[in-house]
Amino acid sequence: MKQTKNILKEMVKTKKLLKNQSESNYEDSEEFVLFCYLAKNPQAYGSILEKRIIQKNQMKKVSASIERGDVIDVDGNYKEIKCSIGDHGIFNAVQIRPHHDIYSCLMFFFEIDENNNIVKHTFEIPEKEILNFIGISVAHGTKQNINSKTEYRITFSKNEKEQATIAGKAWAQLQKYKVNKNF
Numbered sequence: 716m717k718q719t720k721n722i723l724k725e726m727v728k729t730k731k732l733l734k735n736q737s738e739s740n741y742e743d744s745e746e747f748v749l750f751c752y753l754a755k756n757p758q759a760y761g762s763i764l765e766k767r768i769i770q771k772n773q774m775k776k777v778s779a780s781i782e783r784g785d786v787i788d789v790d791g792n793y794k795e796i797k798c799s800i801g802d803h804g805i806f807n808a809v810q811i812r813p814h815h816d817i818y819s820c821l822m823f824f825f826e827i828d829e830n831n832n833i834v835k836h837t838f839e840i841p842e843k844e845i846l847n848f849i850g851i852s853v854a855h856g857t858k859q860n861i862n863s864k865t866e867y868r869i870t871f872s873k874n875e876k877e878q879a880t881i882a883g884k885a886w887a888q889l890q891k892y893k894v895n896k897n898f
Contacts, residue, residue, distance in 0.1 A: 792818035
């Protein structure tokens with residue numbers, strides 16, 4: 716029990732140190748993802764990861780008010796970016812907005828494997844195909860209040876034990892959209 720208490724104290728100490736760090740301190744992408752995972756909550760690290768993706772892929776951020784996704788790429792295509800850091804191969808994409816006029820949705824999933832290494836999975840889904848995913852559901856509210864500005868969510872699981880689940884089937888469906896993007 717004392718060993719557990721000491722481990723927990725060390726974790727708290729590390730977390731406090733990380734809170735004082737800036738994301739600009741991490742040039743190495745693996746360290747950057749680990750920093751985000753340990754020091755930020757998913758809502759906070761999503762925008763930090765997005766910022767780095769924009770920079771590394773020479774994209775430009777666009778205003779949310781124009782409803783054209785998050786960025787415009789070097790080819791002039793508007794794209795939405797979704798990021799998730801997943802333990803055990805489970806990833807979430809939230810606030811999918813089909814009412815935005817975009818070319819595609821870029822998904823960057825960062826998996827922390829059993830050795831605490833980062834495995835990056837990147838996908839680009841054409842805008843017209845995003846609502847066809849197995850398991851996509853309303854993110855906020857119920858089916859009764861669906862309107863033209865409804866946001867959606869989907870969970871993906873690459874965990875072999877879950878391949879028969881909806882999230883596992885969604886992961887299998889996602890594989891045909893695999894791309895290589897910088898991070």
